[in-house]
Amino acid sequence: MDCxxxxxxxxxxxxxxxxxxxxxPAPSPPRAALDIRALSLTYALKSGPVQAVRGIDLTVxxxxxxxxxxxxxxxxxxxxxxxxxLLRPTGGEAQVxxxxxxxxxxxxxxxxxxxxxxxxxxxxxxxxxxxxxQARLHRMPKQAAxxxxxxxxxxxxxxxxxDRPTAALSGGQRRRLEIALGLVNHPExxxxxxxxxxxxxxxxxxxxxxxxxxxxxxxxxVFLTTHYLDEADALxxxxxxxxxxxTIAEGTPEALKRTHGPGPGASLxxxxxxxxxxxxxxxxxxx
Amino acid sequence: xxxxxxxxxxxxxxxxxxxxxxxxxxxxxxxxxxxxxLRATLRSKTNMLFGMLQPLLFLSLFGPLLTRLDLGVDxxxxxxxxxxxxxxxTLLGGSYVxxxxxxxxxxxxxxxxxxxxxxxxxxxLGRALRDVVQLVVQSVLLILLGLAxxxxxxxWGIVVGLAFVAVLSGALAALSHGLAMRIATPPEFAxxxxxxVMPLMLLSGLLLPMSLxxxxxxxxxxxVPFRYTADAVRDVxxxxxxxxxxxxxxxVTVGLAVLCLMAATRLFRGTGRSGAERG
Numbered sequence: 125m126d127c128x129x130x131x132x133x134x135x136x137x138x139x140x141x142x143x144x145x146x147x148x149p150a151p152s153p154p155r156a157a158l159d160i161r162a163l164s165l166t167y168a169l170k171s172g173p174v175q176a177v178r179g180i181d182l183t184v185x186x187x188x189x190x191x192x193x194x195x196x197x198x199x200x201x202x203x204x205x206x207x208x209x210l211l212r213p214t215g216g217e218a219q220v221x222x223x224x225x226x227x228x229x230x231x232x233x234x235x236x237x238x239x240x241x242x243x244x245x246x247x248x249x250x251x252x253x254x255x256x257x258q259a260r261l262h263r264m265p266k267q268a269a270x271x272x273x274x275x276x277x278x279x280x281x282x283x284x285x286x287d288r289p290t291a292a293l294s295g296g297q298r299r300r301l302e303i304a305l306g307l308v309n310h311p312e313x314x315x316x317x318x319x320x321x322x323x324x325x326x327x328x329x330x331x332x333x334x335x336x337x338x339x340x341x342x343x344x345x346v347f348l349t350t351h352y353l354d355e356a357d358a359l360x361x362x363x364x365x366x367x368x369x370x371t372i373a374e375g376t377p378e379a380l381k382r383t384h385g386p387g388p389g390a391s392l393x394x395x396x397x398x399x400x401x402x403x404x405x406x407x408x409x410x411x
Numbered sequence: 412x413x414x415x416x417x418x419x420x421x422x423x424x425x426x427x428x429x430x431x432x433x434x435x436x437x438x439x440x441x442x443x444x445x446x447x448x449l450r451a452t453l454r455s456k457t458n459m460l461f462g463m464l465q466p467l468l469f470l471s472l473f474g475p476l477l478t479r480l481d482l483g484v485d486x487x488x489x490x491x492x493x494x495x496x497x498x499x500x501t502l503l504g505g506s507y508v509x510x511x512x513x514x515x516x517x518x519x520x521x522x523x524x525x526x527x528x529x530x531x532x533x534x535x536l537g538r539a540l541r542d543v544v545q546l547v548v549q550s551v552l553l554i555l556l557g558l559a560x561x562x563x564x565x566x567w568g569i570v571v572g573l574a575f576v577a578v579l580s581g582a583l584a585a586l587s588h589g590l591a592m593r594i595a596t597p598p599e600f601a602x603x604x605x606x607x608v609m610p611l612m613l614l615s616g617l618l619l620p621m622s623l624x625x626x627x628x629x630x631x632x633x634x635v636p637f638r639y640t641a642d643a644v645r646d647v648x649x650x651x652x653x654x655x656x657x658x659x660x661x662x663v664t665v666g667l668a669v670l671c672l673m674a675a676t677r678l679f680r681g682t683g684r685s686g687a688e689r690g
Binding site: 208209210230233236237240242244245246247248249253257258263305309 | 454518519526527529
């Protein structure tokens with residue numbers, strides 16, 4: 125696996141390459157990958173309604189890597205599950221990859237990839253079988269699905285593992301397979317829910333590079349949630365911080381550090397703790 | 412390793428899909444899910460045997476006790492007992508199939524598939540179809556064992572009996588999968604299934620016919636649908652097709668299947684489609 129990213133190693137810890145425009149002669153239509161307006165979700169619990177998401181507005185241009193941050197219970201996963209059609213919003217609207225989330229959920233599903241926190245692998249199933257099934261579920265003919273499985277295995281360094289059961293994979297290999305499943309349909313937007321949770325540092329670095337490569341080579345928009353601030357700092361072009369179901373800050377990692385950090389040389393962690401009021405700095409924040 | 416990523420983008424139909432294509436997609440999706448589930452069943456070598464262990468034990472260790480008893484019915488005790496064991500197998504096997512789906516929900520497999528064009532109905536039917544095939548194969552094995560013990564039944568009667576088993580197992584499997592979409596953990600699911608299955612089994616007169624029951628028990632058992640299925644299969648195993656019992660059994664079994672499918676569809680469709688479920 126180490127050789128897989130040899131070319132890209134120089135960029136680890138360096139600058140993230142700027143988003144590349146869509147290749148090909150056809151000019152891409154001037155629309156955003158995600159256009160979210162007042163998206164909200166209220167759970168009806170026995171104890172009364174719980175507002176998990178209270179009106180999120182967000183526009184994500186195509187080809188951007190967006191870091192979606194927030195403390196536990198901030199509404200990150202709920203937002204992600206709404207944008208991937210798994211939960212129906214109780215308010216607001218969104219255009220995902222050019223399709224209306226509420227009116228055309230099926231079209232949205234064809235244009236996105238979703239990698240959940242829990243992954244979604246059947247331990248007894250073979251790697252190839254999982255990839256082919258996912259491709260077939262995206263309506264690819266049998267032969268094309270087999271071809272796509274091999275192609276993705278090549279791209280993600282899984283070729284030698286195609287005939288193993290997924291239970292035999294290492295943590296990093298599992299993650300790569302899960303991402304491969306999310307890429308089967310050439311999605312315009314890839315949603316990653318805490319993609320590196322539980323991975324060792326080496327596998328994390330590999331995964332960061334993989335996410336950068338996906339964006340660089342395919343122009344894919346990446347919407348990722350994470351608890352690791354260094355991850356957001358290293359990967360994301362732009363960060364959105366949510367708390368209590370609302371957006372409380374938005375900007376490039378540099379801007380967030382400058383604006384919300386306690387002083388010069390502040391880390392993203394300092395800015396995050398100041399913003400969410402969870403840290404030593406309790407300055408009120410106007411957003 | 413590490414070949415460049417392809418840059419082609421998926422062609423997404425923006426025009427509505429014609430009905431014939433939608434039906435084709437639907438059938439193909441059912442086939443995909445069916446195939447995947449069937450492969451999982453075949454991989455687990457012990458699954459087939461363990462699923463039928465209890466009915467198998469009843470057949471071989473309890474059935475012989477009945478051969479010299481007067482059960483108050485026509486025909487041999489095996490013609491009465493084997494149909495009861497078949498319905499027991501369906502009831503036990505069919506009720507618990509949802510556990511497999513529950514595990515796939517918890518591992519994220521179900522969510523992964525829901526973010527594809529796959530319809531929830533196809534996911535339900537593909538799974539239920541696998542369960543029907545598995546339960547029919549297990550029934551055939553039980554019948555063969557019954558033949559060895561002394562069961563005698565016309566071939567057409569056995570085929571009709573298996574048709575009853577197939578419809579009933581489809582109904583129960585669908586309902587079980589529907590419940591699995593709404594219940595959070597395997598222990599809760601097992602508790603619900605256990606609580607439902609045990610009294611239903613006793614009230615259906617599966618091990619001994621209700622002809623032996625006192626009036627009140629016989630009356631209560633009339634409210635349990637599986638009783639009608641078991642009695643109908645007993646009739647066809649005795650070579651009687653045009654009886655009122657068979658007609659009632661067919662009507663109740665098919666009616667139950669329709670109700671279960673409708674309930675399961677609602678349970679499947681509703682999941683995660685509203686803010687009712689905590690993400």
